[in-house]
Amino acid sequence: MTVHYKLIYWNCHGRGEITRLIFNYAGEKFEEHTITDADWPGTLKAAMPYGQLPVLEIDGVQLAQGRAIERFLARRFNLVGKTDIEAAHIDMIICGIDDTRQHFAKLFNEEDILKSADEVKEILDKHVHSFLALHDKFVAKNGHNHFVGRHTTLADLAVFQILYFLTHVDHSILSHYPHLSKFFHHTSKNSRLAKYLESRPQSPF
Ligand SMILES: N[C@@H](CCC(=O)N[C@@H](CS)C(=O)NCC(=O)O)C(=O)O
CATH class of the missing domain: 3.40.30.10 (Glutaredoxin)
Structure with missing residues (x-):
């Protein structure tokens, strides 16, 4: 049914x-x-x-x-990996995202407009670049354009969405993170997602 x-x-x-x-x-x-x-x-x-x-x-x-x-x-x-260890790693990635996401409100002023370029840079330097560097290593170590295992999981979708948000804050933010950049472009072209990604509102919010 x-x-x-x-x-x-x-x-x-x-x-x-x-x-x-x-x-x-x-x-x-x-x-x-x-x-x-x-x-x-x-x-x-x-x-x-x-x-x-x-x-x-x-x-x-x-x-x-x-x-x-x-x-x-x-x-x-079936987006939680193939084993309980993979499921635990997916949870780990999501917890890491939440640690970083808590700082995102600081990027905007009360009218939901991005703060000045200098203020944004300070927040990104303090809270976001370490996250990107770490995840660049994670996805490189996995080696399959995924964060956990060899198939798309919730971890990939969650990292993809946070990267989407960050590229709206700073278009060139992924330029120093080649593996993450590759993952982002690979996921955005995924045949199951591409049509939706093109049609959804292009907004960081
Ligand atoms: N822990 C909740 C938080 C939900 C939350 O903060 N929702 C906001 C929108 S993103 C909301 O409903 N705001 C309106 C309100 O609190 O009245 C979750 O992750 O779903």
Whole structure:
């Protein structure tokens, strides 16, 4: 029987985009319930498990917390590696991303506009380049244009999305990271993703 998936989120990448990447990569249909500022908070916030989004409904059952949604779908669509060790390495990569992601809000001012070039450079130098250098080594060591194993996993989709965000902050940010740069271009041309990537809103948010 077909499962009905409904993703409730704003019309932006944010914490919902990796879920969209998973659905597109897996070739699974899902409904998008796109929220506008007029809808929120309204009665919707109180109806969500944590009063926040994203929320995924699976045949009407609500699941909140972006990372929990991603892991649930990755398990369901076989994007969690082939062994428990691979699954643990995927979790490790996601935890590392979250350590870096917590600094991203600092890149923008209150109107969601990038801070001055000098301020952005300072934040990138302090919090992001070490992450990129490390992941350049990780993907080089794996040797297959993937972070874990020989197939696309949740780790690849999550790293891809953070790199996408960072290339919107600084177009040349990957120029010193040849393996990461290769991974980024390879993933963006993936036959299961390319069409969606071309059609989605080109925005860092
Ligand atoms: N830990 C949650 C955080 C969710 C979160 O912060 N959602 C924000 C949007 S990205 C939200 O719903 N903001 C509106 C609100 O809190 O009223 C997750 O990762 O899903």
